[in-house]
Amino acid sequence: MSDNTSEELAWSIITAQPGDVRGISDSDRDNLIITATQVDGQWVILSRYSDDIWQLNGFPSNIPAGKRQLIFGSLPPAFRATMKAIIYRYMRRGRSGADRPKGGTLRIYFDCAAPFLRHLEMLGIEHMGAVTPIIAATYLAACRAHRLPKSSKPLSLDSLSHRYQAVEAIYELSQYTDDPILQHPWPDTSAKGLAGIIGRVSGGKTPLIPDDVFCTLFEKAHQQVERGKLLLDLRDDLKGIASKVGAQNIFDVIRSKNRHLAAMGWAGGLKIFNKSLLDLRTACYIVLASTSGCRNHELSNLQSGAHRRTEDDEGTIYHWMRSKSEKTGEGTHDWMIPEAAVRALRVMERWAAPFQAMIADEIIQRRRINPQDSEIAEAYRHRNSLFLGVYTTEGNQVRTLSVSGWGALLKAFANDCGLNWNLASHQFRRKFANYAAHSRFGDLRYLKEHYAHWSMDMTLGYAMDDSWGQHLDLELYMEIQDELEDIKLGVVDNWMGEESLAGGYGRAIKGWQREPQNLLIFKDHASMLKSIAESTAIRSNGHAWCTADNDGCVGNTLERTRCSGCDHSVIGHAHAPIYQRLYDDLKELLNCKDIGEGGRQRVERDLKRCREVLVQLGVPPKDLSA
DSSP states (O other), rough: OOOOOTOOHHHHHHSSSSOOOOOHHHHHHTEEEEEEEEETTTTEEEEETTEEEEOOOOTTTTGGGGEEEEEGGSSOOOGGHHHHHHHHHHHOOOOTTSSOOOHHHHHHHHHHHHHHHHHHHTTTTTTTTGGGGGHHHHHHHHHHHHHTTOOOOOOHHHHHHHHHHHHHHHHHHHTTSSOOOOOOTTTTTTTTHHHHHTTTTOOOOOOOOOHHHHHHHHHHHHHHHHHHHHHHHHHHHHHHHHHHHHHHHHHHHHHHHHHHHHHHTSSSSSHHHHHHHHHHHOOOOOHHHHHHHOHHHHHHOOTTOOOEEEETTTTTTTEEEEEEEEESOOOEEEEOOHHHHHHHHHHHHHHHHHHHHHHHHHHHHHHOTTTOOOHHHHHHHTTTSSEEEEGGGHHHHHEEHHHHHHHHHHHHHHTTTTOOOOOOTTTTHHHHHHHHHHHHTTTTTGGGHGGGGGGGEEEEEEEESSSSOSSBBBBHHHHHHHHHHHHHHHHHHHHSSSSSSBBHHHHHHHHHEEEEHHHSSSSSSSHHHHHHHHHHOEEEOOSSOOOOOOOOGGGGTGGGGGGGGGGGEBOOOOGGHHHHHHHHHHHHTTOOOSSSSHHHHHHHHHHHHHHHHHHHHHHGGGGOOO
């Protein structure tokens, strides 16, 4: 941090600084302010140009302090001065045609530029002006030949692209320094072209947590949240015991706590109890991530009082969770949550209270020592957060848990559940989107009421008041739509397979598929699937795929066997057990003496319909004899 931490500044002084450092004296350059923060209304300098470490701002609260700085001492000595000038220009003006970068973008650029600078050092090059396209070509070859230390795998296409883009940025931004690169490193192509990602279909999708893994995780987490009050009551009891014991030997305090836990029926002692408290925090995270679709930093930004409720004209209650999103720059977002998530929020508010008090005490202590300590502003960022942790390496400082810290905690929780799955925080968002898509698709009907609001027409206004729910996570809608499209593609792919189909539309598909000229209009199989999926309304009603444009058909509700001959239905082998069970039950019902003639005719009609479906799906008629 700069020594001038107590200097009072006007924001106009910072904004009036030059866009680059060419032509200014060394003393004026070194005195330039890189970052500053406000402490109790007074500006405090975090970093000046002359500092070897620049403190950055503009990060979510889940990024630890060590990841929010640029350490120029880690770069080759010959290029440190020029890189300072380059980074300063980037911070002040951004790149051509782009906005000024946030802290995370600066850090990524710095990290991706470092390998290029080390490559130049290895070649004996000591200034940017000596870099030519031939030199750049040697770096391309080095990147392609590079192997990751742990896995011995080559760099991914995205990693190559990031490295090459950093070189392009160095070329562009060095033009505003006293040591510019004179020629474009690859004048006839681009970083993406060299990396081979132009025209590439986006890949590397977040792994989808399997249903059995997710159900185990969520059940365990939900159980822990439900007993959260018991754990927190015990925690309060133990705090009272520690106060009564006072300044006695620490071992006496531990013995007193263990005796109380045993008297309350807690098995395992204080060590297991403390672990259970930490597991409760992880359990609340899993419940909230699973039911909201929030990203890690959005959950990390949760603060006390995040829950609100609204009521529509029919008296239906909607629960909302408010947090800040750093992803799109739009700031505050609202997510609809079920009651299980509301309970998790309530538990976390109580869980976090003593840790929030520790931050409040820290702020008081820092003010006594130095009223303009920049760490006061940092502490304020976390003082009302819910997902807090104690950092023993930072003098037992309490701060929001980092994204890397959550990675370890979630993996440990999954391991305690006996699961062999590499769990990561971002996987919950895709699982939520997948479940929401399935719900809209109709084959997870128990989720229908809660997930109805994720309809892509976004008719949510009736449930909101003027001040709440006006900032929705629109990207989540798009992710749900992507999952929906994937589901439809999978369904159509099954339709176009070798297995037989029943239902009017199913039989029509098979008839259409048998005509070779129909298939020749598509350039490949994938194009055919995509075209059919996009042009066909598909939803599940549990016993068939319905392709009708509306859901008014009684086959979806009252008279389900009607789907057997409906022109809009597709019935596949996955539905066969439903029709087989229905067929068997109807045969039993036919033996009832008191159903009357009308009832008998209805049963016989439905038996015939079920039999036709099963025969069309390949069940031998002899196995369906009455």
